[in-house]
Amino acid sequence: MTRARREPKRLCPVPMCGNAARAGHLMCRDCWSTVPKPQRNAVNSTWRDVKSAISRHSPLLRSLVTVYRVATADAVAAAQRSRP
Secondary structure (H helix, E strand, O other): OOOOOOOOOOOOOOOOOOOOEOOOOOOHHHHOOOHHHHHHHHHHEEEEHHHHHHHHHHOOOHHHHHHHHHHHHHHHHHHHOOOO
16 A cells, blocks of 8 residues: 655745645635636746746746746735735
């Protein structure tokens, strides 16, 4: 019998949250659900662009990472604003 490999967890980056965020996820499920849909789409879209640029060794990678960082910062701020 083999054991299922557990994904390492980290704390959600939203201040005052304290929940665990799954590996590979920006924030915990509760906080992610409070981010408006257009911002979630922006984060996911820019992440796909970054992954594609990495696989193609694109010279645009640096600028795409910057766009992704801005999108994720906006999403974290939106989740923080929605917390009581």
